[in-house]
Amino acid sequence: MxxxxxxTDLTPAQCxxxxxxxxxxxxxxxxxSVNxxxxVNAIFYLLRAGCAWRLLPHDFPAWQTVYYYFRQWEADGTWEALNHALRQQLRETVGRNPSPSAACLDSQSVKTAGAAQETGFDGGKKVKGRKRTILVDTMGLLLGxxxxxxRRSDHDGLTLLGIWFASMWSCLQLIWTDKTFGGKSFVAWVEQAFGWTIEVVQRPAEQKGFQLLPRRWVVERTFAWFGRYRRLSKDYEYLPTTSETMLYAAMVNLMLRRLA
Structure with a gap:
């Protein structure tokens, strides 16, 4: 039938x-027996529509089956592998080196919905929930x-990223951040511990109102892309690792649309 x-369905070219x-x-x-x-269509629908697993339309496979595959691919690293492979293809398509030499880093505090592991209060943003710390290349594609x-500081978020991804992204020569990730001693420690050179993009002292800062807009645009996925409007996931997987799945959907 x-x-x-x-x-949100995959096109034949995307398949x-x-x-x-x-x-x-x-x-x-x-x-x-399942297609x-x-x-994948059901997962992309859930991401864009922002519905619960049990509210997936009945013409998709049973929600238990979709959830099983989502969690299985989370556990075996499939979503990260998809993100890596598609990002390389997309960079090659526009004539760039598959491995980036520069990146942008930022964090975003979002509210949690319901019970969740590892939540806290961000006193700066006045948000109770979780913080997403992401690393993107100069095209805005997700690296980690x-x-x-x-409640964790931006320094803690950068440290977590370094512990998990420094060996994978040793090709990075420069990472642009805002001043919340700065501090001479911390920047020096990051370079010594992870081999990453951090450059803080400062707002001009005479600036009044909004002004587009060089390089900084790249990662902000990535957060705007994530804003198109209603499942990411808040953090609805119980586990932080599942929240990370949702980010990778959203980026996979975005890159598939660009490639095909």
Whole structure:
């Protein structure tokens, strides 16, 4: 039975891009009966519409099946691998080196909805919830993300990113940040510990009102892209790791649209 399509559905060209990147069915046992592309369609629908898992339309696979695949791909690193492969393809498409040499870093505090692990209060933003610290390349494509309590400082968020991603992104020669990630001693420690050179983009002293700061707008634009996904308007996830996976899944959807 052919169902009516949704705006979030994969196109044939996007399915062709995604097919070699998705994990194959497990060997042995009963053959896989679910269409994995329909599972991906359901996950992208949930991200854009902002609905709960149990409220997925009935013409998708059962929500339990979709949730199982989402969590399975989270556990085995599939979402991060998809993000990595598609980002390399997209950078090559526009004539850039697949491995970036420069990046931008920032954090965003968001409210949590309901019970959640590791939450806190951000006194600067006056937000009770979690903080998303993300690292993006100069195209705004996601390199790494850590979600943690909003009470943690931006220095803590950068430290978490470095612990998880410094070995993976040793190719980075320069990272632009705002002054909340600054401090001469901390910047020197980051370079010694992770090999990352931090450059703080300062707001001009004479500035009044809004002014577009060089390089800083790149990561802010990425947060704006995430704002199109209603599931990311707040942090609805119980686990911070699931929140991180939602960011990777949203970026995969964005890059698929650009590539096909």
């Amino acid at each position: 052919t169902r009516q399509s949704y705006d 062709e891009l995604l097919a070699p990147l998705l994990p194959p069915a497990k060997p042995g046992g009963r053959p896989r 994995v592309f329909e599972v 993300a850590k979600v943690h309590s909003a």
